[in-house]
Amino acid sequence: MIGTLVDEYAFAVEEGKVMEFARAIKDPAARYVDAEAARDEGFAAIPAPLTFTVIAGHHRDAAAAVALLGLDIRRVVVGEVGWEYERPPVVGDVLHGRRTVADVQRKDGARGGTMTFVTLATEFRDAAEEVVVRQREVLIETAKASS
Known part of the structure; x- marks a missing residue:
C-alpha cells in the first residue's frame, strides 16, 4: 500500500474562513482579520x-479514502497529525492537496x-x-471486538 494515492483535492484559503478558524481556536491576533496588521508582521497577506x-477534510x-485503504471506518481514529511549513498559507492561495500512504504497520492490541x-x-x-505545507497523519484501525 505504500505510495498509494489516496485522494487529491483543492481549496481556497478564504478570508472569511481564516477569520472563522481563528475565532474557533480562540486566537484573537489581528493578523487573521486585518491585512495591514498581517503586513506589519511581515506576511504577504x-x-x-x-x-x-x-479544513481539507471538508473537501x-x-x-471513500478509508474504503480504498481497506479499513473499517467504524473502527478508525486519528492517532496524530503533524505539519511542516515551507511558508504560511495566506488568503488568496488555492492549495492543491495530494495524499498518499507513507507507511503501514500492524501491532497486537493490549486487549x-x-x-x-x-x-x-x-x-x-x-x-x-x-x-506550502506537508502534513502527516496516522490513522488507527482499532482491533475488532471479541465475540
Missing part, C-alpha cells in the same frame, strides 16, 4: 492559522486483536506548484 489545513471523501496504523502524507502546493 492575511495568513491562515497553523493548523488550518485540517475530500473520508469514507487482543490486531491494530493497523496507516501513516498518510499530504503535500499542499500553491498555484506555482510550490510546496
Whole structure:
C-alpha cells in the first residue's frame, strides 16, 4: 500500500474562513482579520492559522479514502497529525492537496486483536506548484471486538 494515492483535492484559503478558524481556536491576533496588521508582521497577506489545513477534510471523501485503504471506518481514529511549513498559507492561495500512504504497520492490541496504523502524507502546493505545507497523519484501525 505504500505510495498509494489516496485522494487529491483543492481549496481556497478564504478570508472569511481564516477569520472563522481563528475565532474557533480562540486566537484573537489581528493578523487573521486585518491585512495591514498581517503586513506589519511581515506576511504577504492575511495568513491562515497553523493548523488550518485540517479544513481539507471538508473537501475530500473520508469514507471513500478509508474504503480504498481497506479499513473499517467504524473502527478508525486519528492517532496524530503533524505539519511542516515551507511558508504560511495566506488568503488568496488555492492549495492543491495530494495524499498518499507513507507507511503501514500492524501491532497486537493490549486487549487482543490486531491494530493497523496507516501513516498518510499530504503535500499542499500553491498555484506555482510550490510546496506550502506537508502534513502527516496516522490513522488507527482499532482491533475488532471479541465475540
